[in-house]
Amino acid sequence: MFRKRLFSVAALLALATGLAISVSAQTAPTSGTVFMLKDGKKVPVEGALIEAYGQSNAMTPTKTDKKGYFSFAGLMWGYKYTLVVSGEGIGPEIQPGVSGGTTRMEIEVKAGDGKHYTEAEVRDALEKAKSGGNTVDPKTEEEAKKAQAEYEAKKKAYDEAKAKSEANFANAQKLVKEGDAALDANNYDLAIAKYDEGFNSDPEFAGTAPTFLAKKADVQRRRGIDTYNKGTKAERSVKLEMFAAARKDMGDAAENYKKALDMVASASAKDITPENAKALTTFSLFQIKELVRIGGMTGQIDPRLPVIAEEFVPKYIASETDVAKKNAALVNLGNMFLASGDVEKAVKTYREALAADANNVDALAGVGLSLVNSGYATGDKAQLQEAANYLGRFVSVAPDSHRLKKDAEGILTTLKGEKITPQKIKN
Secondary structure (H helix, E strand, O other), X not given: OOOOOOOXXXXXXXXXXXXXXXXXXXXXXXXXXXXXXXXXXXXXXXXXXXXXXXXXXXXXXXXXXXXXXXXXXXXXXXXXXEEEEEOOOEOXXXXXXXXXXXXXXXXXXXXXXXXXXXXXXXXXXXXXXXXOOOOOOHHHXXXXXXXXXXXXXXXXXXXXXXXXXXXXHHHHHHHHHHHHHHHHOOOHHHHHHHHHHHHHHOOOOOOOHHXXXXXXXXXXXXXXXXXXXXXXXXXXXXXXXXXXXXXXXXXXXXXXXXXXXXXXXXXXXOOOOHHHHHHHHHHHHHHHHHHHHHHHHHOOOOOHHHHHHHHHHHHHHHHOOOHHHHHHHHHHHHHXXXXXXXXXXXXXXXXXXXXXXXXXXXXHHHHHHHHHHHHHHHOOHHHHHHHHHHHHHXXXXXXXXXXXXXXXXXXXXXXXXXXXXXXXXXX
């Protein structure tokens, strides 16, 4: 069959009129080879039938030899001919606009059903070209219609998906704007409702869903802080209830930041731009780090926070270029572990901070207080001695204005009564 292409009207009109370059009646050899591509190599086709058609006559056909070679001796020099190739196991191939006397031409064929065109079918195609009509092979018109129908169906599906995507994006922009306005007005419930609506409109699409998750998390974080601050001034009867609400909000925030980070990390490039992915990741890591700082400072720690912090604070530290900020994040992580009751992880984290800066006063105080708590809880005098060593170092380098300096001095006085005094810290 014909290849899936439209031959030019000019070429086929030239075939139909038998345009001559010369009026000489001389004949000239016309030859070439027929091949098929297999594994990227040209393989000769043996036994293919080659038919040549002029303006009103058909030449005696010939066949290819074992090397795929064919030759016509009686084609008129300069006249245009149509060559038609067919044979067992191949699809018919038309080669238009071949001038008599052309040699070394190559005709590629494809595997097919061995169909053969009649002279009438070839003439019909030429007449359609001459009248400006469709030049597609009549045998493939049904296939062309089928392909066109499939194309139209795919185009319709694409257009519908595109329209839906554009509508969803416009709606997402609207909901972001409304949610942001509500947040600016401290209407936390409305802001969360808007961000939830945006997320639920397409929860699997990384182009919008993680943004709504991060924004919702930010509302929960801010509401949790506000609730805690109000709780510190509230009557005792409601204080604990408000602290519990604050803890839950900040735990929910940490969880939603994590969901946003996980979604961005697994998103394909077609769904989210590198710039948006980086911005969301930077923002969410920073806010998790802030939740850790607040938790360590207030003691209000949702059980989900330490787990999430242990995964993502190291990622924040790895992305941060400022050494002081890296160490501050480590100390805050240690403070959170200590406030949550995990002394072992607190000590480990403080030691990491001290490995980077041996005179980090907050890390010295943190590890010293952690070891005091653990030493008294277990009766381990070796831990109490190590605590005295760190607290002694802390007192010697910390400014008098440090909030923990008087506490450390009081603990050292108590330990001295138990004959435990600071010694030089071993590296």
